[in-house]
Amino acid sequence: MLLRLSVALFFALTFGAIVYWRLSPVQEAVADPDPNLVAAADDAFQQGTASRTDVAAAKLKFAHAADLYSQLTNASPSPNLFVDLGNASLLADRLPEAIFAYQRGLQIAPDDEVLRRHLRYARVLVAYGPSELGKPSDDVWPLWLPVRTLLQWGALAAYALSLFLLVRTWITRCVKPFVYACSSAVAFVLFASLPRFFVDDRPLLVIAHDNVPLQLGNGPSYSPHPELPFLTRGMEARLVASRGDWIFLQTATGQLGWVPVDAALSDSAFFLDNKDTSKN
Amino acid sequence: MVAPSVEQAASVLRLTFDRRSLALICLFLAASRSPAQSIDPPVTRPLDFSDLVGAYRIQSAANLTEVRVEHPVLLKVMILGKGPEKYHPRLEKLNIFPTDTLEQFFIEPMPDLTRAFPEKDMWEFTFRLRPKSTDVTHLPGLKLVMYNPARRKFQPSYADAIPLTVIPVQDPSVKLDLKVVQAPDSFYEIRPLTPPSRWRDSLSTAVLVGMPIGCIAWYLAWRRRHPDREHVRAHRRSRAARTALGRLQAATHAHEVSAVVAVYLRDRLDFPAQEATAPEVRRFLLRWGVSRQCAQQWAAFLADCDAARFEGVKTPQSDRLPAEAITLIRDLEDQTCSSA
Numbered sequence: 001m002l003l004r005l006s007v008a009l010f011f012a013l014t015f016g017a018i019v020y021w022r023l024s025p026v027q028e029a030v031a032d033p034d035p036n037l038v039a040a041a042d043d044a045f046q047q048g049t050a051s052r053t054d055v056a057a058a059k060l061k062f063a064h065a066a067d068l069y070s071q072l073t074n075a076s077p078s079p080n081l082f083v084d085l086g087n088a089s090l091l092a093d094r095l096p097e098a099i100f101a102y103q104r105g106l107q108i109a110p111d112d113e114v115l116r117r118h119l120r121y122a123r124v125l126v127a128y129g130p131s132e133l134g135k136p137s138d139d140v141w142p143l144w145l146p147v148r149t150l151l152q153w154g155a156l157a158a159y160a161l162s163l164f165l166l167v168r169t170w171i172t173r174c175v176k177p178f179v180y181a182c183s184s185a186v187a188f189v190l191f192a193s194l195p196r197f198f199v200d201d202r203p204l205l206v207i208a209h210d211n212v213p214l215q216l217g218n219g220p221s222y223s224p225h226p227e228l229p230f231l232t233r234g235m236e237a238r239l240v241a242s243r244g245d246w247i248f249l250q251t252a253t254g255q256l257g258w259v260p261v262d263a264a265l266s267d268s269a270f271f272l273d274n275k276d277t278s279k280n
Numbered sequence: 281m282v283a284p285s286v287e288q289a290a291s292v293l294r295l296t297f298d299r300r301s302l303a304l305i306c307l308f309l310a311a312s313r314s315p316a317q318s319i320d321p322p323v324t325r326p327l328d329f330s331d332l333v334g335a336y337r338i339q340s341a342a343n344l345t346e347v348r349v350e351h352p353v354l355l356k357v358m359i360l361g362k363g364p365e366k367y368h369p370r371l372e373k374l375n376i377f378p379t380d381t382l383e384q385f386f387i388e389p390m391p392d393l394t395r396a397f398p399e400k401d402m403w404e405f406t407f408r409l410r411p412k413s414t415d416v417t418h419l420p421g422l423k424l425v426m427y428n429p430a431r432r433k434f435q436p437s438y439a440d441a442i443p444l445t446v447i448p449v450q451d452p453s454v455k456l457d458l459k460v461v462q463a464p465d466s467f468y469e470i471r472p473l474t475p476p477s478r479w480r481d482s483l484s485t486a487v488l489v490g491m492p493i494g495c496i497a498w499y500l501a502w503r504r505r506h507p508d509r510e511h512v513r514a515h516r517r518s519r520a521a522r523t524a525l526g527r528l529q530a531a532t533h534a535h536e537v538s539a540v541v542a543v544y545l546r547d548r549l550d551f552p553a554q555e556a557t558a559p560e561v562r563r564f565l566l567r568w569g570v571s572r573q574c575a576q577q578w579a580a581f582l583a584d585c586d587a588a589r590f591e592g593v594k595t596p597q598s599d600r601l602p603a604e605a606i607t608l609i610r611d612l613e614d615q616t617c618s619s620a
Contacts, residue, residue, distance in 0.1 A: 010492070017488040033473065042470050049468045080471040087467045118467065130392065156487045163495045170499055211386055226372040229389050 041068035062092035111146035126234035136252035155191035214257035218246035321427035334363015520547035534588030
């Protein structure tokens with residue numbers, strides 16, 4: 001009986017590992033960024049920094065740098081490039097693009113300290129109303145604490161320990177290592193599933209303009225949302241559905257409504273398709 | 281002139297119509313009377329209907345008469361009147377601005393500034409309007425469309441347009457000799473471009489895939505290196521077996537062997553009898569789920585023990601009794617362990 005149970009646990013663990021591996025955001029191999037483009041972007045950024053006392057001129061330089069970094073991140077996304085893109089966008093007074101860049105970087109490196117700190121700063125610049133509707137909850141974890149990475153390591157360690165104890169069970173045929181193996185398996189499931197609670201799988205949206213009307217239907221004739229009639233630039237939301245040129249979104253505080261597709265930034269397939277069709 | 285009395289009118293009617301015609305006239309009059317008046321407006325409604333039922337009038341006032349382009353001016357809208365509570369004025373239902381207002385203004389309702397005084401028949405709403413250009417000369421006139429259930433029709437109420445002077449925004453090219461710091465210094469630093477590190481993903485994959493394979497390989501290697509450790513492992517589980525095996529090493533006589541075996545069976549399997557006889561042990565072991573062959577071997581062994589003990593004859597078989605007992609105990613341990 002003990003042997004059968006331990007073999008069953010072994011297969012369950014193996015299956016769990018396959019599921020965990022499939023669901024983990026494993027970073028795909030990306031092409032190296034074009035060195036000429038990197039040099040041009042860095043040069044534009046440094047020119048902007050050099051002329052930071054002249055706000056208008058600096059803005060133009062930072063905007064140019066942001067455009068170049070955007071091309072780089074599309075070709076070879078990496079956390080460092082997203083930091084540069086976010087910084088250049090923020091300094092060029094493109095707050096929505098900056099927030100969007102930091103968020104995309106955090107999708108690749110969820111525990112990156114610089115990305116988290118700069119995102120916090122950028123969120124402060126968003127003009128939420130006095131009721132703070134639409135404002136995402138604060139990132140409560142200390143910047144030095146890589147929670148998701150620790151959970152990932154914890155899951156791997158629990159998984160390895162559980163398998164080790166299962167083999168000890170087969171060798172000694174004792175109940176004690178099997179009990180410990182079961183405990184480790186439970187720890188593996190907990191560590192593996194906890195990060196899912198931190199992440200919202202729905203595509204991220206960032207409102208691109210000020211005073212975007214949030215409406216109760218997919219058209220301008222519908223009534224505005226009673227609680228949050230207008231969205232401001234930089235507000236974050238999640239894409240729920242789409243119809244025609246309108247998208248149905250949910251704000252960070254739960255308000256649901258429709259906005260035109262060109263009022264928000266996103267990297268979801270729907271937006272990319274829409275851009276393609278609009279180009280054609 | 282004296283008005284005719286009711287009796288006179290009735291007598292005139294009786295003279296004019298017969299009884300049957302009078303009954304029909306009464307029925308017609310009863311049917312033609314309006315039913316209990318419903319407060320709900322009809323389904324077909326004007327486009328600018330504000331979902332308001334009753335008798336109301338609208339007034340408006342602005343906090344400024346001069347404003348810069350895209351700067352806010354607050355338009356206070358007061359609605360005065362009475363109506364059923366179900367259709368009292370509500371901000372989200374108001375449709376009071378002309379259709380072309382959005383071409384001239386950005387309009388933002390201010391729910392926080394909405395105030396309602398139903399007991400005084402007054403509601404107050406505030407809108408923040410931002411003129412889009414200097415072409416704007418007036419804050420828009422307002423039109424409040426309501427449904428009057430007494431007259432059973434939709435009626436408008438108007439508020440006049442308010443003159444407004446819109447001046448251009450301040451010239452943004454004015455330079456101030458100030459060092460403007462837009463963000464902390466860390467935002468002005470370029471992060472060194474390092475190739476993305478994928479060792480974490482590689483390690484995760486290695487652990488997730490490699491661990492089961494490694495564990496199976498470890499177990500198979502252990503089995504190959506310790507082919508008889510299975511027995512040792514099984515024997516370790518039974519303190520009774522260990523004790524019995526130890527005593528059998530020192531046992532020379534058949535009665536000692538028989539006693540050790542009986543103690544082992546009692547301690548290990550709770551054999552109830554004091555003396556272990558062959559038929560009892562056979563039946564007992566079969567009940568325990570031991571194989572028939574093993575039970576037979578145990579019965580034969582105990583019969584040999586009894587023969588050696590009671591006949592007093594020392595045969596070559598009696599010398600082999602301790603070794604045979606050790607083999608039988610190991611077999612029994614294997615079977616009971618695997619069945620456990």
